[in-house]
Amino acid sequence: MTGTTGYHAGRVAEDVVANDYVRRDHDIAARRWRGKSGEIDLIARDGETVVFVEVKKSRSFAMASARLGRRQMDRIVASAGEFLANEPHGQLTDVRFDLAVVNDVGAVKVIENAFMEA
Numbered sequence: 001m002t003g004t005t006g007y008h009a010g011r012v013a014e015d016v017v018a019n020d021y022v023r024r025d026h027d028i029a030a031r032r033w034r035g036k037s038g039e040i041d042l043i044a045r046d047g048e049t050v051v052f053v054e055v056k057k058s059r060s061f062a063m064a065s066a067r068l069g070r071r072q073m074d075r076i077v078a079s080a081g082e083f084l085a086n087e088p089h090g091q092l093t094d095v096r097f098d099l100a101v102v103n104d105v106g107a108v109k110v111i112e113n114a115f116m117e118a
Contacts, residue, residue, distance in 0.1 A: 014055045017042060018044075026044040029044060033079070036079075040054070041055040049093075052096070054100070055102065056102070057102040097114060097115035
């Protein structure tokens with residue numbers, strides 16, 4: 001997907017994922033949060049834990065998962081550090097980095113702590 005179609009598909013995927021997190025009792029803190037290091041698709045709160053979510057959409061879960069690389073993970077972690085600067089506990093805040101993948105029928109699979117596996 002490229003151009004306008006890809007942009008809109010990505011936005012729809014982010015909305016589907018945000019709704020999934022809300023259904024699972026998370027509060028949405030930010031969407032498309034941008035820091036100096038880059039953008040984070042979704043930031044949620046699970047109790048005291050701040051959850052940074054990268055959303056990927058493709059025909060299958062496997063294809064979507066494969067689209068997240070080490071360089072992008074590093075950029076998201078750097079951006080998360082910027083976000084945490086404004087949290088009451090700063091860098092000591094409990095955090096989690098999730099990958100949420102959306103397939104071509106709109107189903108969502110969340111891989112919690114996805115950055116730990118890479």
